[in-house]
Each structure stands twice: as structure tokens, then as C-alpha cells.
Amino acid sequence: MGRWAGRVFSWSFGLACLSLMLGGVNIVIWANHWYVAEQVFYPEVDEAAKQGPYRDIAQMLRSGNEALLDGFVWLGVSALFAVVAAVLGRRRRR
Numbered sequence: 001m002g003r004w005a006g007r008v009f010s011w012s013f014g015l016a017c018l019s020l021m022l023g024g025v026n027i028v029i030w031a032n033h034w035y036v037a038e039q040v041f042y043p044e045v046d047e048a049a050k051q052g053p054y055r056d057i058a059q060m061l062r063s064g065n066e067a068l069l070d071g072f073v074w075l076g077v078s079a080l081f082a083v084v085a086a087v088l089g090r091r092r093r094r
Helices: 003-040 053-062 065-093
Strands: none
Touching (some): 003 053
16 A cells, blocks of 8 residues: 555545534534424414414424435445545555
8 A cells, every 4th residue: 555545544534523523413403403393383282373483483493404414414425434444444454
């Protein structure tokens, strides 16, 4: 292996860690949006919530699905970089 393998390994490992953190943060954002939306919006209990400002708040918070999708994409990217780092790490040890 050449010197480039060590650099690619280092970058892959660093990017895997960064992607993992970004994925985790986005999933926490989605969970927060979902929880707050569930706490604020009860259309089956309160009929006024269907016409009031709570409906807008709930729709905005439920758009956190984009954060969930972003989170899973970042976790996939993290897995890809982790595989690259693992393969290069094994080759460096040989």
C-alpha cells in the first residue's frame, strides 16, 4: 500500500464519524418535531385546533420528515465511509 492509502483511510474514518453525527442530529431533530407536533395538535379532542393556529404549527412540525430522510441518508453515507476505512485499514495491516 502506498502513502495515499493512509490518507484515504484517515479521511474516510473522519468523514464516517462526521456523517454519523450529522445523521444522528437529523434523527433527533425529526423526533423533536414529531413529539412537539403530537403534544400540540389534537384534532380529535379539540375541534378548534382544526381551524386555529395549531394546525399550521402542527403541519410545520410534521415537515420534520425531511430531517428524518436526511438523517438516514447521512447514516448511509457514514456506513459507506466506514466500509472504505475498514477495507483500507485491513490492507494497511497486511
